[in-house]
Amino acid sequence: xxxxxxxxxxxxxxxxxxxxxxxxxxxxxxxxxxxxxxxxxxxxxxxxxxxxxxxxxxxxxxxxxxxxxxxxxxxxxxxxxxxxxxxxxxxxxxxxxxxxxxxxxxxxxxxxxxxxxxxxxxxxxxxxxxxxxxxxxxxxxxxxxxxxxxxxxxxxxxxxxxxxxxxxxxxxxxxxxxxxxxxxxxxxxxxxxxxxxxxxxxxxxxxxxxxxxxxxxxxxxxxxxxxxxxxxxxxxxxxxxxxxxxxxxxxxxxxxxxxxxxxxxxxxxxxxxxxxxxxxxxxxxxxxxxxxxxxxxxxxxxxxxxxxxxxxxxxxxxxxxxxxxxxxxxxxxxxxxxxxxxxxxxxxxxxxxxxxxxxxxxxxxxxxxxxxxxxxxxxxxxxxxxxxxxxxxxxxxxxxxxxxxxxxxxxxxxxxxxxxxxxxxxxxxxxxxxxxxxxxxxxxxxxxxxxxxxxxxxxxxxxxxxxxxxxxxxxxxxxxxxxxxx
Numbered sequence: 001x002x003x004x005x006x007x008x009x010x011x012x013x014x015x016x017x018x019x020x021x022x023x024x025x026x027x028x029x030x031x032x033x034x035x036x037x038x039x040x041x042x043x044x045x046x047x048x049x050x051x052x053x054x055x056x057x058x059x060x061x062x063x064x065x066x067x068x069x070x071x072x073x074x075x076x077x078x079x080x081x082x083x084x085x086x087x088x089x090x091x092x093x094x095x096x097x098x099x100x101x102x103x104x105x106x107x108x109x110x111x112x113x114x115x116x117x118x119x120x121x122x123x124x125x126x127x128x129x130x131x132x133x134x135x136x137x138x139x140x141x142x143x144x145x146x147x148x149x150x151x152x153x154x155x156x157x158x159x160x161x162x163x164x165x166x167x168x169x170x171x172x173x174x175x176x177x178x179x180x181x182x183x184x185x186x187x188x189x190x191x192x193x194x195x196x197x198x199x200x201x202x203x204x205x206x207x208x209x210x211x212x213x214x215x216x217x218x219x220x221x222x223x224x225x226x227x228x229x230x231x232x233x234x235x236x237x238x239x240x241x242x243x244x245x246x247x248x249x250x251x252x253x254x255x256x257x258x259x260x261x262x263x264x265x266x267x268x269x270x271x272x273x274x275x276x277x278x279x280x281x282x283x284x285x286x287x288x289x290x291x292x293x294x295x296x297x298x299x300x301x302x303x304x305x306x307x308x309x310x311x312x313x314x315x316x317x318x319x320x321x322x323x324x325x326x327x328x329x330x331x332x333x334x335x336x337x338x339x340x341x342x343x344x345x346x347x348x349x350x351x352x353x354x355x356x357x358x359x360x361x362x363x364x365x366x367x368x369x370x371x372x373x374x375x376x377x378x379x380x381x382x383x384x385x386x387x388x389x390x391x392x393x394x395x396x397x398x399x400x401x402x403x404x405x406x407x408x409x410x411x412x413x414x415x416x417x418x419x420x421x422x423x424x425x426x427x428x429x430x431x432x433x434x435x436x437x438x439x440x441x442x443x444x445x446x447x448x449x450x451x452x453x454x455x456x457x458x459x460x461x462x463x464x465x466x467x468x469x470x471x472x473x474x475x476x477x478x479x480x481x482x483x484x485x486x
Contacts, residue, residue: 219440321369
């Protein structure tokens, strides 16, 4: 016996079972058309391209949109998996030798997909047939569609800008890099220099000199603060400066440079006060992203601490404030009142209020870049040792601000500030490893060793054998010998 398909009741005006209602709707039913319109908009938001496949005539556009959406999801899942389980591989992709091509491709995709989504949204609104939906939905559907598109598209454009900023910052900061070397005795040692580059190369002296030692396994950070006025620094074995100063740095005398044997004058002796600008002493410096004066200062820091220092980071103090502002400020506990500004040349008075342009008051403070810069520089009412301690305090506070969340939310500002803030010879191929170590370092306390009288270092006649022994014991503390079993 054959069962006939159900038929519509006479006079009902429509079938009991509507075939493919999204594609062939009953346009005479406004309520149904309204519900259909919201379903199409939801599909366009959740799975762009699906609305065209289910309800459209241009299924080729739908297949293309759906394919692009699936590829986008796969890329996001892959990036998330790398971030969770292979972080170094992800950092290598965005900072290694392929970074320019990878970031450019990401930028293109982040611009192209919102454009495609805009086309799909306009086509979806055509499929909705706005003239057939109820009056409220006639306005609400396109407004909701465009709002979602603006939010998601704006996020994609922002991410595209971040990719461009990252590519530019990597190119500017790591345009030239030094040779990649393995850890020395389990540590990566980096010379950290701070000065005002805006004063011109011939007048620039390093106001802040320190060595950052990072444990290559745990990420533990030790900072050795070297006073800028530390005298008679020895140079490492084999250094070109050691050949000139075998008994330690004795300064340099010439018609253009005065005599001074302080640590921050090593650059002068190696680069500024020479007819060859130091190129005969360090012929490969420029090719490796460094300079003769920086290499000479490295050699002096190596001689002082007795450790190998292959890399440097130069911080332009004129861009220091911009970086702190980009990070959203830093939290500092101020222990004494400090003046902002400095006295005029030749000033010999005693009243600081005659030239102070403001004051940093004691107490817990959230400092912006300008205040933090004066906090690091102030020295007229305190000693150089106090200033070194404040600079180290700021270094730790800045490190605390480099959280993944902060970097993501402020990426463009941080990248822009970094372009003018930092010079370095750190090699790009080490960035994934250094990034991983930086995240480990945030979970550990920072050890700070200042080479000052409080730590047994004579400010006039330092015992460098004592200093080198102090560095070794700090980096490689002796293990306790277990008590003998009775």
